Amino acid sequence: MTDLTKMTLAGALDGMAKGEFSSVDLTEAHITACEAATGLNAFITPTFDLARAQAAASDMRRKSGDVGRLEGAPLGMKDLFCTEGVKTTAASKILGDFTPPYESTVSANMKADGMVMLGKLNLDQFAMGSANETSCFGPVINPWRNGEDLVPGGSSGGSASAVAADLCLGATATDTGGSIRQPASFTGTVGIKPTYGRCSRYGIVAFASSLDQAGPIAKTVEDAAILLQSMAGYDAKDSTSLNETVPDWRAACGQSVKGLRVGVPKEYTIDGMPKEIEDLWAEGIEWMRDAGAEIVDVSLPHTKYALPVYYVVAPAEASSNLARYDGMRYGLRVDGENLADTYERTRTEGFGDEVRRRIMIGTYVLSAGYYDAYYLRAQKVRTKIADDFRNAWETCDVLLTPTAPSAAFAVGRKINDPVQMYLNDVFTVTANLAGLPGISVPAALDGSGLPLGLQIIGKALDESTVFTAAGALEKAAGFTAKPSKWWS
């Protein structure tokens, strides 16, 4: 039998439909792969027994003709999604052994569609990070190597690593400033953040509520469409959920881009960005032109302010959201001399350095005397950034940009300046601030053999066109490289 872990999600669903193999076969193959890949540290909580039971139940359902959209597909779940009866940590110490008595809407949708869950995937603590090194369960290792261990990006590093290493057919992820797209770029996978409000945030551990959005990391653009189709949809339990129909995104993937207006924003370059990324971007433009698209130069003049805006808005929202971790109702409690001391000890011991740093920034920018200067001003600049996109849509339908300003870098690289680390998200964070869909597609290997991605950003609710453009990019790039399997 062929190696079932090498299949795409679309191929595996097709194979099961034709009776070539069962969900149990597929699931066992992936469990074997996961067990051999513990060195990647992609999982926090494997749920192999649960997966076996779900696979057997899926095969039974299939026999009775009950076949869901993800029927029998072994997938990974970022450990930021609450899963009923399965420990959910957000890669933090403060959640302790928290075991949700309820299911997030996204994972519930996927369960209802027949998903088999292989386990909960590692991430940056509370999704705060760009290298998956802030997890209290240790860093995730990128299956791609360059003589040394590399980071998979973050915060959805476990999701990206697991998909790139063929440990699962696809995985859930979340993106607040680039946490789906940057890891996808670092690992040669596809990752899409849909329009804000497409996927319910109910049951996702909150980081920055006006920016957080769930999406998949997958092997192909079509697989990403299949996964997002299952994850998305209106949910009354999230007041920011969009009550819009979910189009057939899978059908959008193979459409022609003839006549599509592809905008190229001149501001999407930074000092010190490798020439290879500039060149790849230029090549991507040519690919789209060759496929029949019209290339349009556009300007998004407030791009350089996006990261500073983000580092006011996101910590402010995080400091508020993370106020709930008080050690009283769930998670870690560290007893102190009195109530206030217990709060402080619990939170100081339970949160990692980066989380504490962001809580401090957020508290400061929201505090009396600074609110107007920092928070209110940042919200106003956020309006200008969203306006930049609105202006761009007058002359183009999608934007083409690099996904990240670098390839994957070494684990443990000493970053003394947090601002340097924050620059990872320079090209992705704008879509979060404006609420727009963005996808990263693997486009090439750099000179040292590491994957690089290109990003398509689209109009709000226009994931269909994003998938169409991404499909064309994928086809032209013909990216088929896989990391050599050094980990088992």
Add this chain to the structure above:
Amino acid sequence: MAEPQHGVSSTDVKKIARLARLHVEDSQCGAIAADLNGILAWIEQLAEVDVEGVEPMTSAVAMKAPMRADVVTTGGIRDLILANAPKSDDGFFVVPRSVE
């Protein structure tokens, strides 16, 4: 470590930590202040942008807050709610004394 003329001082760090319910040792305050000042100095560039007459963006997608009927939608799950409590007794959360 020298304290900046403007920006966050060690005293401010103590105050912010208190508001955030985080414990900070006196010996750490200088380093944390320097760290925060580095980030805040970078954020300062937002002052260049002319935001006169610009409305603050408070939501990623323009939409009205949805309304729902004011009815009980769940309940009767006390044991589930207490299942993750660090300490509970007889159907209650057990917390440190807060009123002397």
